[in-house]
Amino acid sequence: AQSVAQPEDQVNVAEGNPLTVKCTYSVSGNPYLFWYVQYPNRGLQFLLKYITGDNLVKGSYGFEAEFNKSQTSFHLKKPSALVSDSALYFCAVRDSPGFQKLVFGTGTRLLVSP
Amino acid sequence: GAVVSQHPSRVICKSGTSVKIECRSLDFQATTMFWYRQFPKQSLMLMATSNEGSKATYEQGVEKDKFLINHASLTLSTLTVTSAHPEDSSFYICSARLAGEGDTQYFGPGTRLTVL
Numbered sequence: 494a495q496s497v498a499q500p501e502d503q504v505n506v507a508e509g510n511p512l513t514v515k516c517t518y519s520v521s522g523n524p525y526l527f528w529y530v531q532y533p534n535r536g537l538q539f540l541l542k543y544i545t546g547d548n549l550v551k552g553s554y555g556f557e558a559e560f561n562k563s564q565t566s567f568h569l570k571k572p573s574a575l576v577s578d579s580a581l582y583f584c585a586v587r588d589s590p591g592f593q594k595l596v597f598g599t600g601t602r603l604l605v606s607p
Numbered sequence: 608g609a610v611v612s613q614h615p616s617r618v619i620c621k622s623g624t625s626v627k628i629e630c631r632s633l634d635f636q637a638t639t640m641f642w643y644r645q646f647p648k649q650s651l652m653l654m655a656t657s658n659e660g661s662k663a664t665y666e667q668g669v670e671k672d673k674f675l676i677n678h679a680s681l682t683l684s685t686l687t688v689t690s691a692h693p694e695d696s697s698f699y700i701c702s703a704r705l706a707g708e709g710d711t712q713y714f715g716p717g718t719r720l721t722v723l
């Protein structure tokens with residue numbers, strides 16, 4: 494079965510510094526990978542996805558993610574963090590080929606301090 | 608584009624009553640919508656997959672007679688929590704699948720259900 498792991502419950506970073514939120518995956522076949530962000534008491538907002546092509550994917554709000562097949566990772570990055578980036582971030586993988594479900598990681602809370 | 612709405616955003620009801628939550632894709636058609644439940648400080652738990660014009664597919668452990676799903680049109684799916692009890696209190700989130708590259712799911716803002 495497809496799965497993703499987010500090894501960090503929380504990531505702390507100072508405003509203006511680069512941030513990385515980690516995600517590793519386990520899939521059979523080609524992975525379809527996604528990053529979503531959730532603000533308090535809100536639904537999830539789509540940030541970016543990797544289907545195929547360039548390993549560096551650019552998304553919304555200045556976020557990008559790097560797909561690394563050899564390390565089975567899909568880390569979310571941003572060159573300069575903002576306080577407003579503080580939120581809960583979820584990595585997800587589409588379930589086995591032919592299935593439409595997403596399998597989510599446990600989430601990583603990002604806290605950006607002023 | 609790809610906006611999904613949910614109504615209501617918050618509902619409080621008495622134990623034993625039924626509550627209906629609507630999920631709409633505002634600017635695209637969605638043959639497939641999904642219903643999730645999220646407990647505090649936890650990830651999303653998929654409850655069911657809603658397919659337009661056919662019966663929903665429920666995940667293991669989710670009672671289909673308790674959580675009724677109707678996907679009557681390409682832009683609307685409804686979740687009805689029947690005979691709600693306090694343990695049904697939760698944050699319910701829907702998503703709609705935008706067909707195409709990767710079949711991205713776009714999420715609604717969620718509905719906070721509190722059963723007294």
